[in-house]
Amino acid sequence: MKFTPTPLPGAYLVDLERRGDDRGFFARFFCENEFARAGLVNRFVQVNNSVTAKKGTLRGMHFQLPPAGEVKLVRCVKGALFDVIVDLRPDSATFGKWFGAELTAENKTMMYVPRGFAHGFLTLTDHVEALYLVSDFYSPENERGLRYDDPKIGVHWPAVVHEVSEKDRNWPGLDADFHGIERMRGLL
Incomplete structure (x- = not known):
């Protein structure tokens, strides 16, 4: 696998090292x-x-907030999506900054999302399927969300957003108390 650092420290794009011939290829999704x-x-x-x-x-x-903070490894296995992460670690020089990358079934690129990052995606095609490897179990009491169109963050989505769940539409913009920012101190 090839690990390419993103502009946000600790986050990576992960590409497969394919070994193949005219029949196709073999690659590790995870090792x-x-x-x-x-x-x-x-x-x-x-x-x-x-x-x-x-x-x-x-x-x-x-x-998710600590102690249930998750690391995610996200891969699109059907269609295409624009995957976005936001650094919410208060000790980070890139706090409040975002990074996005196109993940598709064809490019097979994955996003490694560290603890202390918000994560979301916009589908770029119909019939999108994504797989996530997740490091911690779902913890409803530690779940949080950040408004996808928060002007303080300023994510530039590459296409029009047509559908958003009520839950995701109602997350607040970046708020240190609601989002538990202090609980993410030391995640660097």
């Missing part, structure tokens, strides 16, 4: 040893599957 050598979390407790029917559907921006 505990390779992630450990790269200094990344290499223990995942869940694999989540997200299916979205329509282009222009936004899911996010979600995260």
Whole structure:
């Protein structure tokens, strides 16, 4: 696997090292040893599957507070999506900054999302399917969300947002108290 740092410290794009011939290719989606050598979390407790029917559907921006903070490894296995992360670690020089990348079934690129980051995506095609490896179990009491169109963050979504769940539409803009920012101190 090839680990490419993003502009947000601790977050990576992960590309497969394909070995193939005229029949196709073989590649590791995940290898505990390779992630450990790269200094990344290499223990995942869940694999989540997200299916979205329509282009222009936004899911996010979600995260969990410590002690249930999650690391995610996200891959699009059908269609295309624009994956976005926001650094919410108060000790980080990139606090409040965002990064986005197109993940598609064709490019097979994955997003490694560290603890202390909000995460969401916008579908760029109909019939999108994504898989997430997640390092911690879902903890409803630690769940939070950040408004996807918060002007303080300023994410530039590459397409029109047509659908957003009521829950995601009603998350507040960045608010230190609501979002538990102090609980994410020391995650660097």
